């Protein structure tokens with residue numbers, strides 16, 4: 209570290225819960241490295257964006273942020289792009305946003321400490337030392353302008369940038385990060401074939417009651433529309449021993465709810481060295497649910513192909529496992545599922561739904577749907593609408609198909625116009641809303657235990673979450689004053705399409 213004051217960083221996260229949790233680990237790593245987190249870009253020496261590219265909207269947001277860079281370039285800030293857009297766009301980001309110094313995909317996060325040190329220790333005036341190699345073989349490439357722009361994929365780097373950088377550097381003196389007279393480019397992009405996970409004891413969890421644990425990273429399924437296998441790399445699981453150690457540590461810290469995370473948690477393959485001790489996903493789920501102090505365990509997302517009956521049996525057997533399964537179907541048409549390379553048919557999907565419906569406990573089921581995949585006919589779409597009725601989902605996350613770079617579906621013909629995708633999305637969401645209006649009424653009169661998440665002062669209501677993952681807003685007498693993170697019984701008095709209303713049982 210150079211300078212007197214601690215190095216500061218600002219991190220903004222885009223996208224899914226996986227990304228949010230990755231950011232908790234990145235923040236923990238930075239804090240451990242001596243950085244201090246700040247709330248605005250203006251206050252930060254290091255500005256990081258943890259990006260998502262699953263749909264083009266998320267990606268656009270990131271590039272909008274990057275377009276603000278010019279505003280900050282004279283302030284000597286260092287910029288980094290992490291996550292899926294970083295992996296997908298790679299060194300092209302340096303062309304689009306020349307002031308970015310770090311581009312790192314999620315498969316390389318475990319090397320962040322080294323990369324941060326390289327950022328800090330980048331030699332002063334390296335523009336005059338073109339032969340200086342900053343690249344440690346294990347990490348990726350560091351492109352120290354201007355000698356290797358061709359290799360670095362930033363052919364337009366020019367003198368104007370140098371002078372801009374010189375300005376920037378003069379204003380960084382005194383901050384924690386090293387000052388430099390050249391463009392520093394550090395990449396962590398070469399680890400998608402790794403077997404290693406981002407295991408860190410330095411996770412800065414933002415929610416004091418519900419903690420997330422990644423059990424599996426990457427994906428090997430290669431659905432025709434999806435960037436994840438290209439951005440997050442190959443599927444790799446943590447050992448059950450390491451997951452359970454983290455769960456116990458969280459329980460010791462006072463967490464009562466754990467959510468196991470992965471692109472497909474139920475594709476989990478224990479990498480425990482001792483084969484006798486290896487656990488299936490259902491066994492791991494049950495073991496986490498049995499950790500002393502843990503009252504609720506959730507898991508997200510499950511892939512239908514790998515969804516076994518043993519998961520339902522575990523939910524039935526272990527009271528702490530929540531009564532909720534998110535099982536994305538994507539389409540109700542087997543023809544479309546085949547085109548999407550989803551590895552299951554409509555009937556196989558419905559078989560899994562039947563297992564859940566025959567459980568001893570009522571399991572709430574939610575899903576993801578993509579409308580307007582290339583070649584989706586009215587009749588395919590009608591099958592999806594029909595499936596909504598048949599399953600009776602408690603929530604549906606529906607998306608217009610978004611063509612993604614490098615994915616096989618880019619080559620498919622019969623693209624559906626955007627207006628038609630929007631129409632189908634609207635029809636689907638309207639239908640699902642009607643289903644939920646009816647089905648949420650089933651809870652009226654029931655008593656549910658909620659974990660209290662907070663209070664809505666404007667409505668004088670507390671916000672709770674049920675085991676079925678439903679928001680249950682409730683009133684309580686002033687004397688009760690229930691605290692966030694505690695559990696309370698609430699009787700349901702009303703229902704809306706996406707939430708329930710109730711009163712604390714006193």
Ligand code: SAM
Nearest residue numbers: 433434471472509536576577607608609610612
């Ligand atoms: N692994 C999970 C599965 O296979 O069911 C899904 C994970 S994916 C990160 C989250 C959701 O984003 C998917 O279920 C899908 O509905 C949606 N999604 C992924 N790629 C998409 C695309 N190209 N266009 C629209 N939606 C997409």
Ligand code: SF4
Nearest residue numbers: 427429430431434436
């Ligand atoms: Fe993407 Fe399919 Fe993997 Fe899910 S299973 S992350 S949709 S490739």
